[in-house]
Amino acid sequence: MELSQQNKKSPRKGNYFEVIVIGGGPAGMMAAGRAAQQGARIALFEKNESLGRKLLLTGKGRCNLTNYEYDKVKFAEKFGKEGRFLYSALEHFGVSETLNFFQSRGLVWQVERGDRVFPKEGDAQNILKILMGYLAEGRVKVYCNTEVIGIDRAKDGTENFIVSTATGAISAKKIIVCTGGKSYPQTGSTGDGYHWAQALGHTIIEPKPALNPVETADRWVKEVQGLTLKNVSLQLYLDGRKREERFGELLFTHFGISGPIVMDMSKNINDYLEKGKVKLLLDLKPALDFQKLEERVMRDFREFKGRMFKNSLVKLLPASLIPVIIKLSAIEGEKKVDHITKSERKRLLHLFKELELTPIRLLGFPWAVITAGGISLKEIDPNTMVSKKIKNLYFAGEILNLDGPSGGYNLQECWSTGYLAGESAVK
Ligand SMILES: Cc1cc2nc3c(=O)[nH]c(=O)nc-3n(C[C@H](O)[C@H](O)[C@H](O)COP(=O)(O)OP(=O)(O)OC[C@H]3O[C@@H](n4cnc5c(N)ncnc54)[C@H](O)[C@@H]3O)c2cc1C
Known part of the structure; x- marks a missing residue:
């Protein structure tokens, strides 16, 4: 999928999708790809003109995509006391599954100092291309330049959602919110998802800059x-x-x-x-x-x-x-x-x-690699990433109250929670 192909259409009023994924970062692309792989009609809404803007900055452009730590308990410990939340996601799609995923799609990777994993040849662009290929394989409808303004329950007696964008309101049976945190807002991560989640009854642990x-x-x-x-x-x-x-x-x-x-x-x-x-x-x-x-x-x-x-x-x-x-x-x-x-x-x-x-x-946030705080983990089912408060609403990636150290941990959190959310939303 070329970047130009992503931008041609806008979602139209009357469109219906089984799952709408909001946010075209690492978590959102993984979630949409996995959901589509199971045969569902999926749309991905991204407000930037292209996907993965922050992803392209990772590892100084080289993308430290994960950490070579296969032990899920040790891996999760890096996220402090909240880390236990990740056990299920890591069990389901952990470091080895992530490396297999990228390797089977042509990535050659290598382990560097501190067990950081990087592409051996190429850089973050290669990671983005693989994810875009995954979206294309599943025929995910990718809508860039599509800023979501709000999400709400449909008022037609169904349990559907209405996703409002500048070009209209689109309905979906399920939503996966992957809008990231508040750090590096110039990349599009401006904390929008926190507001929608709060309006729907979720608790937000105060977002603070981390890795700063x-x-x-x-x-x-x-x-x-x-x-x-x-x-x-x-x-x-x-x-x-x-x-x-x-x-x-x-x-x-x-x-x-x-x-x-x-x-x-x-x-x-x-x-x-x-x-x-x-x-x-x-x-x-x-x-x-x-x-x-x-x-x-x-x-x-x-x-x-x-x-x-x-x-x-x-x-x-x-x-x-x-x-x-x-x-x-x-x-x-x-x-x-x-x-x-x-x-x-x-x-x-x-x-x-x-x-x-x-x-x-x-x-502060303009220079923070990651945001600490976010959606309270107590309100999310760690086995599926679904909200315990709102039926059919899922979260994945940095928007969750999880923050790891530098070394590839944070992207792995996105791959694992994104994959699990995408899979669960369609199951
Ligand atoms: C400079 C830098 C270097 C980093 N390097 C590494 C590294 O090497 N290894 C590592 O593990 N981690 C690294 N990180 C952290 C990593 O990039 C993040 O953990 C990861 O990008 C979070 O992914 P995400 O999909 O949850 O959110 P994001 O990547 O923030 O993506 C969210 C997407 O949602 C979109 N969006 C937001 N609001 C809306 C809306 N209203 N409507 C539509 N779309 C919306 C945004 O435009 C954005 O594209 C780095 C971060 C930075 C800033």
Whole structure:
């Protein structure tokens, strides 16, 4: 199915579909494809002019489509206490079924750092093409440029729904809402589905940005913007008590910090900022304890005897970080390294092991990879994705109150819940 073919028609008043899927992202495409595979007449409504706009941004355009973790319990744990909700969906269409699905449609994939799965050749476009092929196979009627304005029960005594769009109202026996969260609204995910669900009686857990860069009060970060530190550890303190620690990659930006460990911690940073004083301590040398690091520093200083302090840190720090650490240490950069006092050395070690950062806020929805919060899971049947409140109404994907860490977990949630919703809606 070419993009141009998707845009030609609008749904017309009087059209009737067994299932209307709203939202042409990963969850919606999977749901519509699976529903159609079982022979039903399915329509997919997408407000953008093409499908999968956010999907094309995933994994920096390469699409980290899942995580190579076949154990459903371990997989679900990544979603915190809500993760148990996913057992059934993962059992039904989990990581191995997802990989088989894409592989059987021509994708060659590979496992990378952190068990992230990416296409080996090609990128997110290949994933989108496979999904569009799946829709075409099932003859799903795809209507792009079709913004849904509201959904309601038909007033004709049936249990049908009326889906209102700018071009008219279309009826369907069942609806699968896959409109995503509120993050990256420029891709079309503006939280529309929350309003319809709430109007129909569903509880919405307050949507909050997650996997989000963090703004800090420390102006020096600007001097090292663009610098990525690998194998560092970041500790989160609330009112002086350590709450969390993560190890991995961190990126400095012009406003603060980003990168996988920061993104994964961001949801908790946001929550803790509402509770008290939050501080982050960055350990630049987590493999060395204070004593070992001191020995290492003294060895370097002996080697560089007679050199200025500012020229003696080259083996310990990336070049752009050296002036920052010198400034923060309040040790004269021009001082001979062998004249550094013990207390100055301790100050330096402290910066290496506990470089303090003060988070102010998250950058918010425009830059959040995912939305935490959403439709309360208590009101959805995990075996079918159907609403426990409204008959024949289904939900799948990011609109649900589920958010996983980076690493392919969130797309897998969409494949699994989308597939299950599509299958159940037609069964
Ligand atoms: C920059 C970025 C990178 C990411 N990288 C990864 C990654 O590598 N791996 C990973 O696992 N996850 C990644 N994610 C997260 C992943 O993209 C989301 O989890 C996923 O796209 C959610 O899918 P969805 O189908 O639920 O919703 P969405 O992808 O948000 O799709 C919802 C669709 O519904 C449409 N819609 C909304 N309202 C209406 C309406 N009123 N009428 C009609 N249509 C409507 C929207 O236009 C949109 O196309 C990334 C996210 C971002 C922002």
